[in-house]
Amino acid sequence: MDLTYSTKHQELQAEIRAFIEAEGHRSPKFGGGRNRPDQQALDWQGLLLERGYFARTVPTEYGGHGAEPDVLETAIIADEFSRAGISPGLLDVGNLIVVPSLLDLGSEAQCARWVRPTLTGETIWCIGNSEPGSGSDMANAQTKAVAVGDDFVINGQKIWTSGAHYADMMFLLCRTEAEAPKHKGLSYLLVPMDTDGIEVRPLVTMTERPEFNETFLTDVRVPMDQIVMGRGDGWKVAIASLKHERVMLGDPNKQLQRLHGIREMMRETVIDGVAVMDLPEYRDRLLRLQAEVLAAKFHNMRLLTLHDRGEEPGIPGLIQKLYGTTLNHKLSALAIDVLGEAGLPYEPHEFGENDPATAWQIDYMYDIGLIIGGGTSQIQKNIISERGLGMPREPKAVVPPARS
Amino acid sequence: MEFGLSEDQRLIEQSLRGHLADAVDLDLIRRLAADKGGFDADLWAGLCELGLPGLLVAEAHGGTGLGMLEAAVAAEALGYSAAPTPFVGACVMAPLAVSLAGGEEQRRHWLPAIAAGEVRLAVGAGALAGATGTAELSLSGAHLSGRLTGLLDGGGASHALVYLADGRAAIVALDADGVALSARPSLDRTRPLADLDLDDAEAVLLDGADDAPAVARRVLDAGRLMLAADTLGAGQCMIDQAVDYAGQRVQFERVIASYQAVKHMCAEMVANLEPCRSLVWYAAHVQDLDDEAERRVLACLAKAHLAEVGREVARTATEVHGGMGFTDLMGLHFWFKRISYDRQVLGGPERCRQDAARAQGWLAA
Ligand SMILES: Cc1cc2nc3c(=O)[nH]c(=O)nc-3n(C[C@H](O)[C@H](O)[C@H](O)COP(=O)(O)OP(=O)(O)OC[C@H]3O[C@@H](n4cnc5c(N)ncnc54)[C@H](O)[C@@H]3O)c2cc1C
Numbered sequence: 001m002d003l004t005y006s007t008k009h010q011e012l013q014a015e016i017r018a019f020i021e022a023e024g025h026r027s028p029k030f031g032g033g034r035n036r037p038d039q040q041a042l043d044w045q046g047l048l049l050e051r052g053y054f055a056r057t058v059p060t061e062y063g064g065h066g067a068e069p070d071v072l073e074t075a076i077i078a079d080e081f082s083r084a085g086i087s088p089g090l091l092d093v094g095n096l097i098v099v100p101s102l103l104d105l106g107s108e109a110q111c112a113r114w115v116r117p118t119l120t121g122e123t124i125w126c127i128g129n130s131e132p133g134s135g136s137d138m139a140n141a142q143t144k145a146v147a148v149g150d151d152f153v154i155n156g157q158k159i160w161t162s163g164a165h166y167a168d169m170m171f172l173l174c175r176t177e178a179e180a181p182k183h184k185g186l187s188y189l190l191v192p193m194d195t196d197g198i199e200v201r202p203l204v205t206m207t208e209r210p211e212f213n214e215t216f217l218t219d220v221r222v223p224m225d226q227i228v229m230g231r232g233d234g235w236k237v238a239i240a241s242l243k244h245e246r247v248m249l250g251d252p253n254k255q256l257q258r259l260h261g262i263r264e265m266m267r268e269t270v271i272d273g274v275a276v277m278d279l280p281e282y283r284d285r286l287l288r289l290q291a292e293v294l295a296a297k298f299h300n301m302r303l304l305t306l307h308d309r310g311e312e313p314g315i316p317g318l319i320q321k322l323y324g325t326t327l328n329h330k331l332s333a334l335a336i337d338v339l340g341e342a343g344l345p346y347e348p349h350e351f352g353e354n355d356p357a358t359a360w361q362i363d364y365m366y367d368i369g370l371i372i373g374g375g376t377s378q379i380q381k382n383i384i385s386e387r388g389l390g391m392p393r394e395p396k397a398v399v400p401p402a403r404s
Numbered sequence: 405m406e407f408g409l410s411e412d413q414r415l416i417e418q419s420l421r422g423h424l425a426d427a428v429d430l431d432l433i434r435r436l437a438a439d440k441g442g443f444d445a446d447l448w449a450g451l452c453e454l455g456l457p458g459l460l461v462a463e464a465h466g467g468t469g470l471g472m473l474e475a476a477v478a479a480e481a482l483g484y485s486a487a488p489t490p491f492v493g494a495c496v497m498a499p500l501a502v503s504l505a506g507g508e509e510q511r512r513h514w515l516p517a518i519a520a521g522e523v524r525l526a527v528g529a530g531a532l533a534g535a536t537g538t539a540e541l542s543l544s545g546a547h548l549s550g551r552l553t554g555l556l557d558g559g560g561a562s563h564a565l566v567y568l569a570d571g572r573a574a575i576v577a578l579d580a581d582g583v584a585l586s587a588r589p590s591l592d593r594t595r596p597l598a599d600l601d602l603d604d605a606e607a608v609l610l611d612g613a614d615d616a617p618a619v620a621r622r623v624l625d626a627g628r629l630m631l632a633a634d635t636l637g638a639g640q641c642m643i644d645q646a647v648d649y650a651g652q653r654v655q656f657e658r659v660i661a662s663y664q665a666v667k668h669m670c671a672e673m674v675a676n677l678e679p680c681r682s683l684v685w686y687a688a689h690v691q692d693l694d695d696e697a698e699r700r701v702l703a704c705l706a707k708a709h710l711a712e713v714g715r716e717v718a719r720t721a722t723e724v725h726g727g728m729g730f731t732d733l734m735g736l737h738f739w740f741k742r743i744s745y746d747r748q749v750l751g752g753p754e755r756c757r758q759d760a761a762r763a764q765g766w767l768a769a
Contacts (some may be wrong), residue, residue: 135726137655160727205730206722206737271534271755281754333715336744340536340752341554344745346591361591361744365737368722369730376726378665394664 009072016080019051027086034211036166037090037121045090045121053077054089055119058103063116071304078253085257093163094118094125096248098171101241105229114169114190126167126193127245128158128215129238135160136379139183139235143174143217147224152176152189154197154220160373164200164213167193171241172217177232186234188241190226197221205369207362208348243317245374250324252296258331258363259293262286265338265356276338285334292327299323315388322380325371332364407682409477416470417477423454424485430735436488437593437738442559447489448521457495458519462503465515472626476633476688480681483637483746486738488594492630493527493557494518497623498565501527501573505619507612514575526561526578526585526598528552531569532624534755541568541602548574548607549582551599556627556749558587558598566600571617574607581605592745594738618696625703626691628756631746632703632710633684636677638739638746639714642721643673645736649725660724669720676713683709700763708753708760714743 005013028041037045048054049063056073058064067073081088089095099118102111117123134140143156154174164170170191177185193200197220202210228237266277266286276282299316306313335356336343343357351358371377385391409417427450436444451457459475461467475496482491502514517523530552531539537553552566564585565575578585582605587596613619647670650661660666687702718740722729729736747753761767 130727133654135655140656160730204732206732206740208732269536271536279754281757329719336748337752337754339748340534340755341530341597341749342536344554344590344592344597344748345588347589364744365730365740368719371719372723372726372730376723378663378669378723381665 003072005072005076009076012073013076013080016053016077019053020080020084020086023047024084024086029087034163034209036124037092041087041090042121044087045119048089049119053081055095055099058099058115058119062103062111063119069304069308071301071308074304075301082253082256082260085260088253090121091248091251091254092121092124093127093171093245093248094123094169097127097241097244098125098169100244101171101237102228104240105237107225109225110190110228123168124163124166125169125171126161126164126215127241128161128164128170128172128191130160131157132159136376138173138238139186141173141175141186143172144178145174145176145187145189145222146178147176148221150224151221152224152227154189154191154217154222156217158215158217160203160212161200161215162212162373164193164215165202165210169193170198170215173234173238176227176234180232183235184232186238187231188228188234188237189222190228191220191222195220195222205365207365209362211366211369242375246321246380249370249374250296250320250327252293252300252324255293255296255324255327255331258328258335259286259290262289262331262335262338265335269338269340269342271340282334282338285337289327289331289334292330296324296327315384318380318384318388321375322377322384325367326377329364329367329371332360332367335360336364407685409473409685413474413477416474417481420454420456420478420481421484423450424481424487428485428487430738433486433488433594433735433738440589440593440596441587442488442557442594442596443490444488445560447487448524448560451489452521455519456491457499457521457524460496460499460503461515461519465503465511465519467499467515467519471688472629472691473685473688475626476629476684479630479633480637480640480684483634483639483742484641486594486638486641486742490524490526490557490559490561492627492634493555493565494524494561496630497527497529497556497627498525500626501565501610501619501623502575504622505573505610505613505616507610510608510610510612523563524557524561525575526555526558526564526600527627528555528564528566528600529620529624529627529750530554531567532571532620533749533751534758535749535751538599539569541566543568543572543574543607543609544604546607546609547582547604548576548602549604551601553597553599554749555585555598555600556595558585559596561585561598564598564600567620571620573610573616573620573623575610576600576602576605576607590745592738592741594742595745597749621700622691622696624750625700627750628707629684629687629691629703631750632680632687632706635710635714635743635746636680636684638742639673639677639680639710639717642717642736642739642743643670643677645739646670646673646721646724649728653726653728666724669724673717673720677717680706680710680713697763701760704756704760704763707750708756711747711753711756714747718743 052065055064056067060066145152145154172189172191175185176187197218199216201214205211269276458467463469499518541550582603584601590597653660687706690698728734
């Protein structure tokens with residue numbers, strides 16, 4: 001353990017503080033990610049890329065800063081932005097899932113073509129994994145891609161595709177090898193959303209907002225070289241990309257920001273003349289959550305270190321999605337309780353910055369969505385116990401027939 | 405000893421449930437949720453025929469003179485079907501307030517009209533319940549001014565019953581001068597909250613109570629208990645839907661109900677909810693007895709406990725549905741939001757537990 005700041009780290013910290021002081025007012029509101037970034041967000045992203053506060057370790061030829069991995073640097077940047085309540089850049093599925101997956105597994109040409117515009121926010125992605133019949137059982141995907149000439153021709157249906165209504169590209173899981181066994185027949189294709197034959201139908205969620213979609217693909221043609229790795233390698237890509245997705249869903253810096261938001265709200269909200277912060281039953285909950293959030297933050301630093309050392313994280317990595325999404329939900333649950341009755345008015349279509357009630361109610365529901373999305377908590381527990389703890393898989397049961 | 409519903413109570417439950425099963429379906433809930441008004445004349449007329457608004461009104465005043473246990477059974481049934489209708493304020497708190505705090509003349513005037521469903525009262529008790537909203541009313545002679553937020557049952561209301569911070573209650577007509585009630589769509593689209601602005605508005609102060617604050621607490625407790633019973637019903641319905649869905653959905657070539665993880669989620673939900681039913685029954689039973697501390701403790705603990713169990717059930721039942729549970733399409737969220745609403749009005753669980761502690765002398769008043 002060495003957390004002392006070298007001169008280099010001290011300089012970085014001072015540099016970022018000066019940056020935030022000078023430029024922080026240009027930051028978009030932290031959070032979001034459920035809409036296409038607006039001009040302010042794109043400008044901010046450009047600035048962060050220019051300074052190397054985003055995509056710091058991504059090679060320069062792909063639009064990154066090309067720095068050597070350094071956990072402390074990563075932590076310093078995250079910390080300073082989080083503390084200042086300032087956006088750390090575009091934390092969308094393109095940057096958090098597609099870019100790292102392409103850097104790990106994509107071809108040089110694919111990296112050269114897709115990474116830079118994704119970093120800048122010019123290209124927005126959606127993830128096409130789930131289908132009506134294959135959610136948890138993702139490998140059961142039935143969407144088919146057949147080789148015709150130099151193209152794949154894709155037919156099928158995706159569901160719960162977050163952001164498909166504004167995305168430029170889809171990271172699509174499909175079946176290219178009709179004859180191969182379930183897990184061996186899959187491939188990932190990079191599909192432009194404006195290709196003929198793609199129809200996106202919005203699907204309203206419990207928040208009342210059309211946050212995800214049904215995506216129908218009919219004779220959609222994609223050049224063969226837009227496959228990630230080789231034909232039939234889809235399950236490998238899935239495992240790698242899901243790992244990134246699960247890290248995204250448990251981001252401790254976002255949790256720290258939310259904790260700070262709740263703290264402020266507890267100071268401002270008054271019940272019968274007493275600030276909620278002065279009521280021990282609420283303050284105790286905040287403190288418990290502070291411990292959980294700090295544990296997540298330091299756990300994350302530990303994982304970054306393992307990653308830099310090239311070591312497999314094992315259980316510490318496997319628990320991240322379960323821990324993070326559960327914690328997120330506890331945070332928004334406390335926020336809702338602090339708001340109390342005043343937290344019930346709900347205007348999800350036109351809510352502004354001064355409407356914490358609607359914002360937290362949306363989060364409270366969306367956090368449950370994310371407990372489900374990207375592999376449910378039960379699937380996470382199966383993975384932790386089977387892959388992490390080496391416990392035997394559940395025996396294949398005789399299939400009880402579904403009630404029709 | 406006999407701890408359970410009587411034959412008559414079960415009949416009331418069955419007839420109400422039967423009626424609601426016919427009268428309220430997802431289409432109606434959707435339609436009224438889109439409308440956000442919280443009131444449907446046909447549904448209300450049907451519930452009046454079943455005597456819901458007069459449940460707690462004495463027979464001498466045109467009601468059926470039943471007790472809080474019957475009211476709790478009704479609340480549970482309404483929660484089960486997520487019925488978009490006034491109840492907690494209009495059919496329980498208001499008639500109770502008038503019965504216990506109204507003078508002879510006032511009772512004769514108001515109660516028959518309430519029992520007939522003609523006078524429908526929105527109820528604002530924020531000043532007593534530790535609400536986070538605004539409760540700034542001032543009385544000058546027989547006129548009220550100021551602002552009160554978060555009234556229950558504002559949809560379709562003709563009058564409002566409001567509580568002052570000192571426990572006195574007053575009724576204002578919503579069509580009177582200086583009275584403005586505005587509905588605010590709440591998270592639970594079927595039950596809006598209302599904000600009341602009064603500007604020197606004529607008010608009828610209930611004048612028959614010897615101890616107005618004690619009556620106010622009793623009315624508040626009745627409301628809290630009804631919300632607990634509503635959550636009980638809503639939670640049960642979510643469990644039933646989850647069990648049903650799990651029996652149909654197939655993943656990895658298996659019905660998901662055959663996974664121990666899914667079974668245990670469902671089993672845990674019922675294991676937590678079933679004792680709540682007994683708690684609500686007992687809490688309702690004691691509301692009609694003469695022991696103020698017992699009434700208060702049970703109503704507050706029931707409200708707090710159902711809020712906690714309800715929250716877990718709402719989340720777990722949604723999880724059992726996977727991505728479908730998060731869609732609007734499934735409709736499960738109407739019950740989810742109903743449970744959130746029940747938790748957040750008339751004091752959240754923390755506040756209710758504090759009130760229970762005070763009632764037992766565990767905390768300075
Ligand atoms: C907010 C949100 C955003 C999403 N965004 C996307 C997206 O952008 N792209 C995309 O492709 N998908 C997306 N999804 C879909 C998501 O990945 C799936 O919903 C998820 O994987 C669960 O699949 P399912 O909905 O089919 O549930 P099911 O698999 O039907 O699960 C239902 C229940 O059964 C349980 N279960 C299933 N199998 C097992 C088992 N073997 N053992 C124990 N329990 C089991 C589950 O835990 C769950 O409780 C999103 C979902 C949500 C809610």
